[in-house]
Amino acid sequence: xxxxxxxxxxxxxxxxxxxxxxxxxxxxxxxLVATVRNGISVVLNNESGGTIxxxxxxxxxxGSVVVGEAAQAMQNEDAANTIVSVKRxxxxxxxxxxEISRLPYRFVGVPxxxxxxxxxxxxxxxxxxxxxxxxxxxxxxxxxxxxxxxxEAALGGELVGAVxxxxxxxxxxxxxxxxxxxxxxxxxxxxxxxEPTAAAIAYGLDNAAEGIYAVYDLGGGTFDIxxxxxSRGVFEVLSTNGDSALGGDDFDQRIHCWLLEKNHLSAxxxxxxxxxxxxxxxxxxxxxxxxxxxxxAMLSTGEVIDNVLTxxxxxxxxxxxxxxxxxxxxxxxxxxxxxxxxxxGVVMVGGATRMPQVKNAVKEFFGQMxxxxxxxxxxxxxxxxxxANLLAGNRSGVDDWLLLDVIPLSLGIETMGGLVEKIIPRxxxxxxxxxxxxxxxxxxxxxxxIHVVQGERELVSDCRSLAKFELRGIxxxxxxxxxxRVTFQVDADxxxxxxxxEMSKGIEAAIVVKPSYGLSDSEITRxxxxxxxxxxxxxxxxxxxxQQTEAEQLLEAVQHALDMDxxxxxxxxxxxxxxxMNELRGTLPLADHAAIKRAIVxxxxxxxxxxxxxxxxxxxxxxxxxxxxxxxxx
Amino acid sequence: xxxxxxxxxxxxxxxxxxxQSFRTDIxxxxxxxxxxxxxxHPDKSAHLPDAEQRLAMQRATLVNEAYQTxxxxxxxxxxxxxxxxxxxxxxxxxxxxxxxxxxxxxWREAIAEAQQARDIAALDELAARLQHETHALEDGLxxxxxxxxxxxxxxxxxRKLRFMxxxxxxxHAAYDAMDI
Numbered sequence: 001x002x003x004x005x006x007x008x009x010x011x012x013x014x015x016x017x018x019x020x021x022x023x024x025x026x027x028x029x030x031x032l033v034a035t036v037r038n039g040i041s042v043v044l045n046n047e048s049g050g051t052i053x054x055x056x057x058x059x060x061x062x063g064s065v066v067v068g069e070a071a072q073a074m075q076n077e078d079a080a081n082t083i084v085s086v087k088r089x090x091x092x093x094x095x096x097x098x099e100i101s102r103l104p105y106r107f108v109g110v111p112x113x114x115x116x117x118x119x120x121x122x123x124x125x126x127x128x129x130x131x132x133x134x135x136x137x138x139x140x141x142x143x144x145x146x147x148x149x150x151x152e153a154a155l156g157g158e159l160v161g162a163v164x165x166x167x168x169x170x171x172x173x174x175x176x177x178x179x180x181x182x183x184x185x186x187x188x189x190x191x192x193x194x195e196p197t198a199a200a201i202a203y204g205l206d207n208a209a210e211g212i213y214a215v216y217d218l219g220g221g222t223f224d225i226x227x228x229x230x231s232r233g234v235f236e237v238l239s240t241n242g243d244s245a246l247g248g249d250d251f252d253q254r255i256h257c258w259l260l261e262k263n264h265l266s267a268x269x270x271x272x273x274x275x276x277x278x279x280x281x282x283x284x285x286x287x288x289x290x291x292x293x294x295x296x297a298m299l300s301t302g303e304v305i306d307n308v309l310t311x312x313x314x315x316x317x318x319x320x321x322x323x324x325x326x327x328x329x330x331x332x333x334x335x336x337x338x339x340x341x342x343x344x345g346v347v348m349v350g351g352a353t354r355m356p357q358v359k360n361a362v363k364e365f366f367g368q369m370x371x372x373x374x375x376x377x378x379x380x381x382x383x384x385x386x387x388a389n390l391l392a393g394n395r396s397g398v399d400d401w402l403l404l405d406v407i408p409l410s411l412g413i414e415t416m417g418g419l420v421e422k423i424i425p426r427x428x429x430x431x432x433x434x435x436x437x438x439x440x441x442x443x444x445x446x447x448x449x450i451h452v453v454q455g456e457r458e459l460v461s462d463c464r465s466l467a468k469f470e471l472r473g474i475x476x477x478x479x480x481x482x483x484x485r486v487t488f489q490v491d492a493d494x495x496x497x498x499x500x501x502e503m504s505k506g507i508e509a510a511i512v513v514k515p516s517y518g519l520s521d522s523e524i525t526r527x528x529x530x531x532x533x534x535x536x537x538x539x540x541x542x543x544x545x546x547q548q549t550e551a552e553q554l555l556e557a558v559q560h561a562l563d564m565d566x567x568x569x570x571x572x573x574x575x576x577x578x579x580x581m582n583e584l585r586g587t588l589p590l591a592d593h594a595a596i597k598r599a600i601v602x603x604x605x606x607x608x609x610x611x612x613x614x615x616x617x618x619x620x621x622x623x624x625x626x627x628x629x630x631x632x633x634x
Numbered sequence: 635x636x637x638x639x640x641x642x643x644x645x646x647x648x649x650x651x652x653x654q655s656f657r658t659d660i661x662x663x664x665x666x667x668x669x670x671x672x673x674x675h676p677d678k679s680a681h682l683p684d685a686e687q688r689l690a691m692q693r694a695t696l697v698n699e700a701y702q703t704x705x706x707x708x709x710x711x712x713x714x715x716x717x718x719x720x721x722x723x724x725x726x727x728x729x730x731x732x733x734x735x736x737x738x739x740x741w742r743e744a745i746a747e748a749q750q751a752r753d754i755a756a757l758d759e760l761a762a763r764l765q766h767e768t769h770a771l772e773d774g775l776x777x778x779x780x781x782x783x784x785x786x787x788x789x790x791x792x793r794k795l796r797f798m799x800x801x802x803x804x805x806h807a808a809y810d811a812m813d814i
Contacts (some may be wrong), residue, residue: 390677402672403677430698431676432695434697487690491676492676589802
């Protein structure tokens with residue numbers, strides 16, 4: 001596509017050429033997909049006509065998969081095969097999933113297959129279903145697949161890419177797992193975006209907000225607090241904190257426990273556990289607007305549950321959960337060197353912030369009413385869509401803005417005695433890189449094990465282990481003489497890359513941090529193969545769509561070039577180009593991707609000299625422009 | 635500012651168009667930082683080929699590093715002295731005046747006591763006093779570096795400031811440990 005290569009400086013895509021990009025809020029309880037249409041961010045409807053897709057995936061014995069409301073409807077009946085709140089297991093080992101006995105799943109602890117010698121305890125937790133053992137990454141990919149296809153159906157074309165939101169307090173393993181899930185679902189991830197930041201973008205752009213804002217985001221399974229400075233189109237995250245295992249689900253659990261206690265129950269079947277959790281959730285939602293909630297249910301044993309939960313009792317059994325959100329709040333303010341009174345507004349995000357006791361606690365803490373003039377369920381997806389639109393290159397000069405985000409947790413490596421040496425402190429603006437030198441402990445030591453951890457604690461055992469790798473071939477020297485330089489690079493997704501280099505001989509080892517809790521490449525390959533049946537059906541259709549898109553882009557580009565620089569062409573040349581354009585247009589409805597491809601090549605052939613002429617003209621004008629700006633700066 | 639005119643080989647002061655001195659206009663630094671990131675941030679090139687995305691990441695990383703270095707007085711002083719070929723010897727030179735070391739021990743004890751007693755008011759007071767003394771050292775640094783150009787004396791103040799920074803980290807950790 002010779003013509004597409006010509007673009008004016010700073011203008012990377014042609015006008016009118018809108019690239020389809022979406023923002024996805026992959027939530028613990030619900031997931032949404034949004035896009036920017038005619039300059040406005042909107043949540044897209046899914047196939048059932050609603051905007052909210054319950055993050056529920058049900059596996060059937062025949063291998064088929066049901067996602068969303070239909071799966072949710074079966075969550076009591078088929079609890080063991082119907083995965084809800086899978087986000088809580090992303091990038092998590094068996095020991096991290098505390099409430100195993102209270103969840104209706106058959107968990108499988110997996111020895112991390114891909115870890116270097118000296119291995120780490122357990123990889124990501126997996127769940128045994130009737131359709132086989134599933135990793136949280138696969139389960140999440142099913143949700144993403146549904147969102148992707150409903151978005152493509154709604155937008156009428158292949159997506160260029162997606163921005164996927166993650167809790168700000170997600171660590172590297174959880175972020176990597178999310179990115180792997182997107183890859184598995186066939187999505188091109190433009191960026192992983194922190195959820196409170198996404199909300200701040202949607203709120204800030206909508207209200208032309210300036211000043212320091214806090215975003216309090218209590219979702220289904222995660223809690224985040226972010227402090228941002230908004231000024232003239234720049235969203236600068238000053239600090240973030242949170243608890244990636246605290247959310248609305250925990251409030252359900254409290255009601256569930258209260259029910260068990262009231263009715264002297266223990267050891268329920270998976271089905272009954274899920275049944276009571278479903279009722280607990282309904283009661284929680286009812287207590288937002290009502291003084292009490294009546295809970296009635298019949299267990300599989302025939303026992304009848306019949307209790308009334310008052311709002312004040314609900315508040316007292318969940319008081320410490322609300323309190324648990326305040327400590328991260330204080331820490332985030334302290335890290336940003338701010339007081340509650342410095343905050344101009346508090347944006348509330350996540351369905352769980354509807355609970356009156358949460359609103360009150362936030363109001364009391366900041367001494368002001370939190371902002372609730374936006375839909376706490378949708379604001380994250382809307383913000384993600386705005387960023388996706390920008391990253392896909394659809395921006396126009398007017399709505400240009402910049403986001404500067406941070407890493408939530410310190411990154412470090414293990415040193416002698418199981419201690420952590422921090423290399424990049426939390427709340428460092430990304431992208432960032434830091435290097436540190438280490439040395440050998442023994443005379444003649446020729447290898448060094450590098451253990452990368454994330455967290456705030458001093459002991460390695462209290463932090464999250466991200467990866468272990470070995471640097472071999474260090475020249476033998478006396479202890480303390482070798483110089484090993486370890487470089488941490490964190491990209492704009494908040495993902496880490498580590499490399500190590502021995503300074504005297506230049507021996508190098510580099511890894512993308514993912515093994516301990518992430519999936520190995522072979523696991524991803526296996527999963528991709530599992531889904532090839534599904535994929536093969538799609539392949540023909542996909543190839544066709546790709547060629548159609550390419551053809552449309554080419555036609556648009558050529559037309560644009562003709563409009564701009566038609567004067568560079570003779571009448572014959574112009575006629576030849578227009579004939580080929582018409583031929584290409586003629587192939588579009590034929591559903592034959594090979595024919596479209598041939599017509600594309602043919603059109604490209606006749607535009608080569610035109611492209612050359614335009615290039616000469618373009619280079620001349622760019623050179624002229626550069627000379628002027630050089631003169632100005634000197 | 636035009637991307638073509640950005641020279642990423644420049645020193646941090648030149649990158650932000652600031653005079654090479656310890657006294658710095660923070661507001662101007664912040665403004666220049668944002669202007670630079672608006673040009674180089676990876677979000678601006680997410681739709682471009684991989685090579686350009688990598689370049690954007692490297693540039694944005696450098697701009698972040700330069701900004702954080704200049705924004706923090708201790709790091710700014712250390713960097714400025716390194717431009718003059720002066721090593722601040724923070725790890726090697728431990729010859730501090732005895733009264734300074736004595737004061738350090740007293741600080742440590744006071745922080746530990748406040749933490750043990752869960753005395754937030756005492757910790758707040760220590761933090762305020764530490765900030766005051768840190769500012770005094772920074773004023774001294776400005777005089778040594780910008781006015782007197784006495785780099786040896788400045789290096790000693792940098793070493794003292796490093797002690798103060800460690801105390802600030804301890805106070806921060808004490809607040810965290812008290813779970814407030």
